[in-house]
Amino acid sequence: MEQTLQVGLGERSYPISIGSGVLDSIGNRLRAANIAKRYALISDDQVAGLYGARVLQSLSDAGLSCELLTFPHGEISKHLQTIGDLASGLAERGFDRKDGLIALGGGVTGDITGFLAAIYMRGIPFVQVPTTLLAQVDSSVGGKTGVDIPQGKNLIGAFYQPKAVFIDTEVLGTLASTEFIGGMAEVIKYGASIDADFFAWLGENRQAILALEPSCIIPMIRRCCEMKATVVEQDEREGGLRRILNFGHTIGHAVEAASGYQLIHGFAVAIGMVAVTELAVKSGLAASGVAGSIRELLEAYELPTA
Numbered sequence: 240m241e242q243t244l245q246v247g248l249g250e251r252s253y254p255i256s257i258g259s260g261v262l263d264s265i266g267n268r269l270r271a272a273n274i275a276k277r278y279a280l281i282s283d284d285q286v287a288g289l290y291g292a293r294v295l296q297s298l299s300d301a302g303l304s305c306e307l308l309t310f311p312h313g314e315i316s317k318h319l320q321t322i323g324d325l326a327s328g329l330a331e332r333g334f335d336r337k338d339g340l341i342a343l344g345g346g347v348t349g350d351i352t353g354f355l356a357a358i359y360m361r362g363i364p365f366v367q368v369p370t371t372l373l374a375q376v377d378s379s380v381g382g383k384t385g386v387d388i389p390q391g392k393n394l395i396g397a398f399y400q401p402k403a404v405f406i407d408t409e410v411l412g413t414l415a416s417t418e419f420i421g422g423m424a425e426v427i428k429y430g431a432s433i434d435a436d437f438f439a440w441l442g443e444n445r446q447a448i449l450a451l452e453p454s455c456i457i458p459m460i461r462r463c464c465e466m467k468a469t470v471v472e473q474d475e476r477e478g479g480l481r482r483i484l485n486f487g488h489t490i491g492h493a494v495e496a497a498s499g500y501q502l503i504h505g506f507a508v509a510i511g512m513v514a515v516t517e518l519a520v521k522s523g524l525a526a527s528g529v530a531g532s533i534r535e536l537l538e539a540y541e542l543p544t545a
């Protein structure tokens with residue numbers, strides 16, 4: 240049932256593997272891919288507690304050396320000090336350009352680890368092991384990395400592609416249901432902005448998706464990654480087309496900020512998608528009824544729309 244696809248970016252191309260139980264075979268996969276001499280597993284304190292030992296064991300079983308470096312969970316850690324602390328941790332352990340990083344966690348971990356990989360010794364390889372739905376369908380693919388500064392989110396960063404993305408759908412079982420629902424906002428974003436059939440499919444398969452049935456979850460994540468790959472292949476550095484992936488995010492980010500970051504990202508994006516579509520309908524850029532159908536699907540997944 241495992242699915243694989245490729246992000247085609249010339250010499251920076253990489254595979255995405257999606258399946259149940261992928262976590263336990265990461266060591267063998269990394270050994271076969273021959274990406275680095277040894278690895279640092281970067282994770283927040285919560286995800287490290289849940290899955291760190293399994294990933295370390297998998298690398299050890301495959302004969303690969305790996306050390307765990309953690310940071311406190313949450314967006315609060317997504318700043319330059321965390322990058323500095325982790326870089327010092329790597330330097331103290333003698334990590335050099337032949338070594339690599341593994342990002343194990345959600346969007347914050349992927350963004351931090353990717354940015355650290357982009358700048359440590361002017362660039363070392365890294366792989367993404369996303370553990371939230373949002374990271375699995377969006378942030379782990381495409382090479383956007385970075386941290387926040389007091390003036391705004393993601394204002395410091397780099398486009399830096401991973402060498403591989405390993406998606407284990409089993410880990411969604413330990414994800415808080417609010418986080419899963421928040422991730423569904425990004426899934427719905429793909430349907431609303433790129434693929435009408437997929438949008439309809441999300442409505443028809445709601446129950447199976449919410450029950451995390453692998454027969455729906457794996458193809459759903461695959462389709463999102465496929466759409467993201469197709470967009471990134473055409474516009475890696477967001478000169479134009481890639482902005483389609485920001486549907487709902489302009490108003491969403493404002494809503495998120497206005498809530499003092501109490502509202503989770505996916506919820507804010509859901510509100511942003513409805514608001515911007517209503518504006519598009521009013522401006523004659525979208526047919527009447529479009530905002531209603533987006534609102535209806537978001538509400539079916541118990542996402543806020545206002």
Ligand code: GLY
Binds near residue numbers: 481484
């Ligand atoms: N999350 C939108 C992008 O990667 O472009």
